Amino acid sequence: MRASDVRKFPWTRYNGQQVQIRSSKTGKLVWIPATRELKAHLDGLERTGALVVLTPTGKAYTRRYFNEHWREDADLVEAGDLNFHDNRGTAATLLAEAGATGPEIAEAMTWTVDKAQRIIETYLARSGVLAANAIQKLEDFRDKRTSAEQKL
Numbered sequence: 837m838r839a840s841d842v843r844k845f846p847w848t849r850y851n852g853q854q855v856q857i858r859s860s861k862t863g864k865l866v867w868i869p870a871t872r873e874l875k876a877h878l879d880g881l882e883r884t885g886a887l888v889v890l891t892p893t894g895k896a897y898t899r900r901y902f903n904e905h906w907r908e909d910a911d912l913v914e915a916g917d918l919n920f921h922d923n924r925g926t927a928a929t930l931l932a933e934a935g936a937t938g939p940e941i942a943e944a945m946t947w948t949v950d951k952a953q954r955i956i957e958t959y960l961a962r963s964g965v966l967a968a969n970a971i972q973k974l975e976d977f978r979d980k981r982t983s984a985e986q987k988l
Contacts, residue, residue, distance in 0.1 A: 839906070839920045843897045845888045850878055857946055864946045925959035932956050933965040 837845070837857060849856040853875070854867045870878065884894055891897055897905070906920050924945060931941045942952040960966070 839902060842889055843902050846886050847883055847888055850888070862946060866943065866946060868944055925955050928952060928955045929959045932960070935969055
């Protein structure tokens with residue numbers, strides 16, 4: 837989600853299993869399964885207002901105040917020059933490394949397939965994970981083919 841979407845995210849868009857994302861840029865609305873970590877976090881929060889993310893005084897975040905708090909938290913975990921928007925590219929890369937297809941990543945991120953490919957290309961760490969995934973798929977395919985041929 838974009839920072840503006842996070843700041844305005846209401847509890848009504850979380851059903852205990854999925855989050856409903858409306859992209860502020862495209863207007864597209866989609867239900868996306870919550871990761872285990874997100875579900876645990878949301879389920880552990882006290883619902884003190886209509887919005888999920890509130891300031892320490894219980895009010896909606898302004899853009900500036902949200903960005904200041906983000907930078908403070910990022911500095912605490914030594915995130916370096918990363919900004920909030922980098923989370924989206926990182927998420928897309930993690931999905932790719934997990935074996936998600938371009939269309940799957942695009943839907944999860946509320947992007948077009950072309951944009952998903954461009955973002956993955958930009959953020960991909962070139963750590964060899966995708967190459968290892970590709971080789972494993974090749975080996976699995978060969979094993980299945982060999983097994984099917986032996987049954988004939």
